[in-house]
Amino acid sequence: MSSYYHLCARNIGRPVRVVTHNGEVHHGIIDRVDSYNLYLKPMGGGRNLGGYGIGFYGWGLGLGIALGSIATIAFLPFFWW
Amino acid sequence: MIGKTDRWIKKYIKEAEENNANTSDRIKLQQDYVINPLLPYFNGVNTMEIQQHLYQFGLFIPHKNEKDKIVRWLKKDFKSHVQKIYQYLQSKWDGPSPSIFILPSNEENRELSILFNGSSGLSYPDKLFLFLPVDATTKQLAALFIHEYSHVCRLHHLYKENQEMTILDAIILEGIAEVIVRKKLGKDAGNQYIRKLDNDVFERYWNRWIKGKEATKRHDHLHDKIMFGSHSIPKNLGYLLGYHLVNQYAEENSISMKKLLYLENEIFLSSLEERN
Numbered sequence: 001m002s003s004y005y006h007l008c009a010r011n012i013g014r015p016v017r018v019v020t021h022n023g024e025v026h027h028g029i030i031d032r033v034d035s036y037n038l039y040l041k042p043m044g045g046g047r048n049l050g051g052y053g054i055g056f057y058g059w060g061l062g063l064g065i066a067l068g069s070i071a072t073i074a075f076l077p078f079f080w081w
Numbered sequence: 082m083i084g085k086t087d088r089w090i091k092k093y094i095k096e097a098e099e100n101n102a103n104t105s106d107r108i109k110l111q112q113d114y115v116i117n118p119l120l121p122y123f124n125g126v127n128t129m130e131i132q133q134h135l136y137q138f139g140l141f142i143p144h145k146n147e148k149d150k151i152v153r154w155l156k157k158d159f160k161s162h163v164q165k166i167y168q169y170l171q172s173k174w175d176g177p178s179p180s181i182f183i184l185p186s187n188e189e190n191r192e193l194s195i196l197f198n199g200s201s202g203l204s205y206p207d208k209l210f211l212f213l214p215v216d217a218t219t220k221q222l223a224a225l226f227i228h229e230y231s232h233v234c235r236l237h238h239l240y241k242e243n244q245e246m247t248i249l250d251a252i253i254l255e256g257i258a259e260v261i262v263r264k265k266l267g268k269d270a271g272n273q274y275i276r277k278l279d280n281d282v283f284e285r286y287w288n289r290w291i292k293g294k295e296a297t298k299r300h301d302h303l304h305d306k307i308m309f310g311s312h313s314i315p316k317n318l319g320y321l322l323g324y325h326l327v328n329q330y331a332e333e334n335s336i337s338m339k340k341l342l343y344l345e346n347e348i349f350l351s352s353l354e355e356r357n
Contacts (some may be wrong), residue, residue, distance in 0.1 A: 025189035027136075049126060049134040051138070051204055051210075052251065052255065053138045054272050055255070055272040057305070058309075
């Protein structure tokens with residue numbers, strides 16, 4: 001099992017920045033982790049300040065990141081979200 | 082008025098690099114130098130809430146290796162391009178004078194990079210934000226500005242201050258923006274999730290998700306699910322439906338872009354009823 005499994009399991013609910021081996025970067029809050037994947041949920045949860053965009057919103061829901069693809073995980077400060 | 086965001090970013094990156102700041106410190110520095118100057122433009126909202134909200138819509142998220150990109154971004158003259166297109170559209174559409182803020186976008190986000198050319202925006206009746214990647218082309222910048230400024234114009238002309246908006250308002254607002262972007266710049270411009278729907282698909286989606294729910298308010302959780310999609314709702318559904326509805330109306334009626342921009346929701350809806 002990936003060494004990241006226990007790290008993530010111990011830190012459910014914390015905001016992170018995850019970089020994968022192929023250079024993808026994901027931001028989110030650790031939602032859950034299983035033997036294969038880490039699932040992030042979008043940060044936010046603050047008030048919706050409205051406004052209208054072009055269709056892009058947030059960091060993607062229910063994102064699963066393969067544990068084997070993770071290069072680094074950095075924990076972000078709580079004050080951020 | 083175009084805000085002095087380039088100065089804010091310059092101060093931010095200088096401070097971050099001089100202190101060899103880590104990601105957490107940079108997020109805080111971004112608040113100090115880039116977000117705090119925006120406080121007067123939002124009522125009763127704190128710095129973190131603004132920062133979070135702008136992240137959701139595509140503002141750059143600080144990280145340790147961002148210096149080269151930010152420095153290159155600052156060398157681009159996005160401001161004068163925006164100024165030109167803004168003046169042109171403002172007189173053509175009798176548009177208002179919002180505060181405009183141009184900021185770097187979150188280039189690490191794959192969805193944003195692939196489907197939106199790395200460009201994103203956010204607009205209100207009195208202000209608009211443009212989030213641009215360092216290599217944004219003039220055409221991409223124009224597409225984003227046309228989209229967002231059309232929102233400012235329509236919101237300003239048709240709605241009262243603090244009026245609570247509905248899902249129908251949002252669908253038509255977005256449809257108009259994307260139709261105008263494509264008319265002005267060609268079919269390859271704009272949000273790449275948007276594609277032509279077959280009429281029967283449009284009808285199925287409309288009847289399933291919109292009919293009877295037209296008055297759903299902005300704060301209702303269903304609103305954003307319909308606009309952006311969810312596990313059970315197609316991606317960017319509100320945008321797809323809005324584009325289809327407005328595009329069909331524009332194709333069937335010879336109408337100027339300016340008239341289209343200020344057309345009442347009911348006109349689009351009655352054209353839909355006539356077809357059925």
